[in-house]
Amino acid sequence: MQSRRELIAYHSVIEIHQWIEDVFTGKNEYDASLEKLLGSFSESFTMVTIGGQTANFSQVESLFHKNIGRFPDLRIAIDGYEMLLNAPHGVMCRYRETHHNAGEVLTRWSVVMIELDKDKPRWRYLHETKIAE
Incomplete structure (x- = not known):
């Protein structure tokens, strides 16, 4: 059974990628x-x-602003989610992220550290690694 904090982190991963899309x-x-x-x-x-x-x-914020509407065919799929650490101030998890865009597919493993303050998730660190085709 997943803890409340683990569920909050999982939903954060899903929501963030929906918002990016x-x-x-x-x-x-x-x-x-x-x-x-x-x-x-x-x-x-x-x-x-x-x-x-x-x-x-600041650089990530700029990236999002510069790319508004730039990829109209983008679809992002998340799977392979795994909780790595549930610590007092946050959680660390790993997931596979697949971008489908205009016939191209890019897949990566991502590890994220999410701080939790009163059940409010805030992403603190993200490390992405491309998966070789």
């Missing part, structure tokens, strides 16, 4: 999705991209 496709009231998306990251958020670059919150 809304923003990148420019569909489903993307402006509201963008607001929820940006509100889900810690101001000290950092990530390592599939290309090995690091990005902070």
Whole structure:
């Protein structure tokens, strides 16, 4: 049985990717999705991209703004979700993320650290690794 915190983290992973899809496709009231998306990251958020670059919150925010509606055919699927750590201030989990866009498929493993403050998830760290085809 998953704990409440584990369920909150799982739902956060699903919601964030739905909001990313809304923003990148420019569909489903993307402006509201963008607001929820940006509100889900810690101001000290950092990530390592599939290309090995690091990005902070400001760079990720800029990326989302620059890509509004840029990928109208994008669909993101999440599977392989696994809880790695349930600690006092947050959780760490891993999941597989598959992007389908205009006939192309890109798959990656992602590991995320999510801080939980009064059951409010805030993404603190994300590390993405491309899965070789």
